[in-house]
Amino acid sequence: MFLADYIKDVYGAVKSLLTGMKLTGYYFTHHKEIITEEYPNNRATLKLADRFKGEVWMPHDENNEHACTGCSSCEIACPNGSIKIVSMNVINAEGKKKKAIDQHIYRLDMCTMCGLCVEACPTDAIHMRNTFELSVFDRNHLIMRLNKPGSKIREGVE
Amino acid sequence: MFSLEGLTNFIHEWLNGHLPATFALLVEFVIVGVAAIGLFAVLGLGLVWMERKVAAVMQIRLGPNRLGPKGIFQTSADTVKLIMKEALTPSNADKFLFNLAPFIVIIVAMLILVPIAFARNFQIWDINIGVLYVTAVSSLSVIGILMAGWSSGNKYSLLGAMRSGAQIVSYELSAGLSIISIIVLTGSLKISDIVASQENGWWIFKGHIPAIIAFVIFIIAATAETNRAPFDLAEAESELTAGFHTEYGGMKFALFFLSEYINIFIVCAICATLFLGGWMPFHIGSWTAFNHIMDYIPSSIWFFGKTIFLIFVIMWFRWTFPRLRVDQLLNLEWKYLLPISMFNVLLMTLMAIMGWHF
Numbered sequence: 001m002f003l004a005d006y007i008k009d010v011y012g013a014v015k016s017l018l019t020g021m022k023l024t025g026y027y028f029t030h031h032k033e034i035i036t037e038e039y040p041n042n043r044a045t046l047k048l049a050d051r052f053k054g055e056v057w058m059p060h061d062e063n064n065e066h067a068c069t070g071c072s073s074c075e076i077a078c079p080n081g082s083i084k085i086v087s088m089n090v091i092n093a094e095g096k097k098k099k100a101i102d103q104h105i106y107r108l109d110m111c112t113m114c115g116l117c118v119e120a121c122p123t124d125a126i127h128m129r130n131t132f133e134l135s136v137f138d139r140n141h142l143i144m145r146l147n148k149p150g151s152k153i154r155e156g157v158e
Numbered sequence: 159m160f161s162l163e164g165l166t167n168f169i170h171e172w173l174n175g176h177l178p179a180t181f182a183l184l185v186e187f188v189i190v191g192v193a194a195i196g197l198f199a200v201l202g203l204g205l206v207w208m209e210r211k212v213a214a215v216m217q218i219r220l221g222p223n224r225l226g227p228k229g230i231f232q233t234s235a236d237t238v239k240l241i242m243k244e245a246l247t248p249s250n251a252d253k254f255l256f257n258l259a260p261f262i263v264i265i266v267a268m269l270i271l272v273p274i275a276f277a278r279n280f281q282i283w284d285i286n287i288g289v290l291y292v293t294a295v296s297s298l299s300v301i302g303i304l305m306a307g308w309s310s311g312n313k314y315s316l317l318g319a320m321r322s323g324a325q326i327v328s329y330e331l332s333a334g335l336s337i338i339s340i341i342v343l344t345g346s347l348k349i350s351d352i353v354a355s356q357e358n359g360w361w362i363f364k365g366h367i368p369a370i371i372a373f374v375i376f377i378i379a380a381t382a383e384t385n386r387a388p389f390d391l392a393e394a395e396s397e398l399t400a401g402f403h404t405e406y407g408g409m410k411f412a413l414f415f416l417s418e419y420i421n422i423f424i425v426c427a428i429c430a431t432l433f434l435g436g437w438m439p440f441h442i443g444s445w446t447a448f449n450h451i452m453d454y455i456p457s458s459i460w461f462f463g464k465t466i467f468l469i470f471v472i473m474w475f476r477w478t479f480p481r482l483r484v485d486q487l488l489n490l491e492w493k494y495l496l497p498i499s500m501f502n503v504l505l506m507t508l509m510a511i512m513g514w515h516f
Contacts, residue, residue, distance in 0.1 A: 010494060017479060024216040024478045036220040 048130045053113040056083075056106050057129035058146040065154040066147055067125035070101035077120035082110040101147055108134060109142040123157050162280040162458050190282055194271055198264075198420055203233045205419040208466075209473055216477040243408035250311030251405065259309060260406065260413035263302035267420040269295045274427050275349050277437050277458035288349035289341065292428055293334055296383065299421065300326045303385075303392065306414070307402035318401025321484060322392030326383055328491045333379035335499040336372035339506040340365070340432045349431060356435040358443050366514070368506045373433045375499050380425040381472055382487075384418060388479035391487060426468035430461065434468075437461040 027033055037046065060066050070087040088102040104126075115128055126146065136142060169189065173182040207222065207230055214221025222229030247253055273288035275281045285291055300323050307319020341347060343365060344355045355361075362369050382389040393401040403414045430436060437457035441449045482490065 010498075020478045021474060024474060027218055028212070028215050028474075031215065033218050034215070034220060035218050038220070038223075 048132070050130075052130050052132070053115050053128040054131045055108055055113075055129055055134060056111065056117060056126050056146065057131075058104060058126050060148055060151055061154065063154075064148060064151045066101075066151055067123045067154055067157045068101045068104060068147060069123055069125075069153060069157065070099055070104075071122065073120045073122060074117035074126060077116045079114065079116065080110055080112065082107045082112075083117055100153060104146040106144050106146050107142065108144060109139055125157075161456060162277040166280060194268060194282075197271075198268070198416065201423050202416040202419055203237065205423065205469065206233045206236075206415075208469070209419075209476075212470065212473045213477050216474070237412065240412040241409055245406075245408035245410045248311060248405050252309035252311070255305050255309035256405075257410070259302050259306035260410045260417075262305060263299055263417045264413045264420075266295060266299040266302060267417045267424065269298075270421075270424045273349050274424065275353055275431065275436050276461055277456070280437075280458070281349065284348065284350050287347045289337055289347045289352070289428070289432070292424075293330070293337060296421075296424070297326065297330055299417070302417075303402050306406070310402070310405040312405055314398040314400075315402050315404045318392045318398045318404070322385055322402060324484075325385070325389060325391060325487060328488060329379045329382035329389075329495075332375050332491060332495040332499045333383060335496070335503050336376040336379065337428075337432060339368060339372040339499075339503045342503070342506050342510045343369075349436070352431060353436040353438050356438045356441075358441055360433065360435040360438070360440070362433040365506070366509065368502050368509060369433065371498065371502045372506070373429070375495055375502070376429055376433070377468070377471065378495060380429060381475055382491075384421045384425055384472075386418070386422065386472060387476040388481050389487060390476075390481060391484060422469055422472060423465065426465045426472065427461075429468050430464035434464045435460075436464075 039046070058066050058068060070085055072085045072087070075081075075083045075085045084103075084105040084107075085101065086103040086105065087099050089097045090100045092098050113128070118126055118128055134142075170182075170186070173185055176182075177185065210232070211221045211228070213219075222232035225231040225235055247256055270292055272282045273285050273291055275284075303322045303326075304319045307315040307317075307322070310316070340352070340361055343361060344352045346352060346355075356364075358364075362373050365372075385392045391401075393403075398404070403411055406414060435441075437460050439449070439452035439455060439457065439460050441452060
C-alpha cells in the first residue's frame with residue numbers, strides 16, 4: 001500500500017540519520033577518542049607502532065656483535081641498490097678461510113623503506129627502526145655504515 | 159540581579175535627562191546600530207570558532223589550538239588576514255551588482271535582527287507582526303545571493319545561485335507552515351506575546367506531538383534556508399568550487415561568510431522563540447516554587463543558551479549528514495516535508511480548537 005511505504009520511508013530515513021548522529025555525538029562527548037598527535041610537543045611520550053618502517057638498522061649486542069654473515073641476500077633483494085655489501089675473508093680458529101662482513105653500506109637517500117632486505121635476511125641481522133627524524137644538513141651523512149667499527153659476527157650464527 | 163532591561167532603562171533615562179527628546183532618540187538609534195554591529199562581529203568570530211571546534215571533535219581531531227587558549231583567537235587572526243587581502247573584482251563581472259551583493263546579504267541579515275527578543279523587555283522593536291516580518295525579510299537574502307551569482311560572470315556562480323534560489327523558495331513553505339502551527343496556538347504574531355504565552359511551559363512540551371513534528375520540520379527547513387550542509391548545494395565545494403561566492407575574495411567574501419553565521423543565529427533564535435520559549439525560563443505549569451527558582455537565572459542566559467544549543471544541533475547535522483543531490487533536495491521538500499507539515503497544521507488547528515493543548 002502506498003501510504004505504508006511512505007511512512008516506512010520516512011521512518012527508515014529518520015532512523016538512519018539518527019544512527020549517524022549517535023556516532024558523531026559519541027565522538028563529541030568522548031574526547032579520549034581524539035587521534036591527533038601534537039607532534040613536536042609530545043616528542044617525549046610519542047609511541048610509534050612496531051610495524052612503522054623508519055630506517056634499516058643492524059642491532060648490536062653488548063659485546064659489539066651482530067648477526068650478519070655477509071651473504072649479500074639483502075643487496076640482491078634491494079630493488080634500487082641502496083645496500084652494498086663489502087665482504088672480506090677471515091681465518092677462523094681451525095685455520096680455514098671464511099667469508100665475513102667488512103662494511104654493510106646503506107644509502108638512506110635512495111631507500112624507499114620497502115623492507116624487502118629485512119624479509120630476505122636469513123639470519124635476522126637487520127631490522128626497520130622506528131626513528132623518523134632523519135633529515136641532515138649534508139647528504140653524505142645519509143650514506144651509512146650499519147655494522148659498527150670493530151664489530152664481529154656473533155658465535156653460532158651461520 | 160543582572161538584567162539587560164535595567165541597562166536599557168538606565169541609558170534611556172540618562173539620555174532624556176541630559177538631552178532634548180529628539181536628540182536622545184537619535185543617540186539611541188546610534189547606540190542600537192553600534193550594538194547590532196558589535197553583536198555581528200562577536201557572533202561571527204564566536205560561531206566560526208565554535209563550528210571549527212565542533213567539526214574537529216566530531217571528526218576525532220583537535221581543531222584550532224595554537225592561538226590563545228583552545229585557539230579562540232584563531233578566528234580574529236583570520237579576520238585580520240581577510241581585511242588585509244585585496245578585494246578583487248573580475249573583469250567579466252557586472253561591477254555594480256558584484257560589489258552591491260555582499261552588502262544586500264548582510265543588510266538583510268541585520269534587518270531580521272529587529273524583532274528578536276534577546277531578554278525580558280530587551281528588544282529593538284516589538285513590532286506587532288514580528289514573525290511575519292522575519293519570514294518576509296529573510297526571503298530577501300536570496301536576492302543578494304542571486305545577484306552575486308549572476309554578476310560574477312562565472313557559470314559555477316550562476317549555477318550555485320540558481321540552486322540556492324530554488325532551495326530557499328521551496329523550503330520557505332514548510333518553514334512557514336511550521337511557524338503557522340505555533341501561531342495557531344498563540345493567536346498572535348507579536349514576539350512578546352508568543353514568549354508570554356509560554357509562561358506555563360514551552361510550546362514544544364505543551365503542544366504534544368504536532369509541536370514536536372513542527373519543530374523538527376522547522377529545524378530541517380532552517381538548515382536548508384541558511385544553505386548549510388546537508389543542503390549546501392549553493393556552495394557545493396566538490397561540484398561548484400564555492401558556488402555563488404566563487405569570485406569573491408577578501409572582505410567581500412567575509413561578508414558572505416559572516417551573513418551565513420548571522421542567518422544561522424537568527425533562524426535558531428526564531429526557533430527558540432517559537433518552540434523553546436525565547437527568553438522564558440523553564441517553567442512547569444503551576445509549580446510556583448520550581449518556576450521561581452528558574453526565574454533566578456537571567457533571561458538573557460536562557461535565550462542565548464537555547465539559541466546556542468540549536469546552533470549546535472545544526473552544526474551536528476552538518477558534520478554528520480552527506481550532501482543531497484538537487485533532485486533529492488526538492489523531493490524531500492515537495493514530497494515529504496510539505497505534505498507532512500500541511501497535515502500537521504491541520505492536526506494543530508484541530509488541537510487548538512478542541513483545547514487539547516495545555
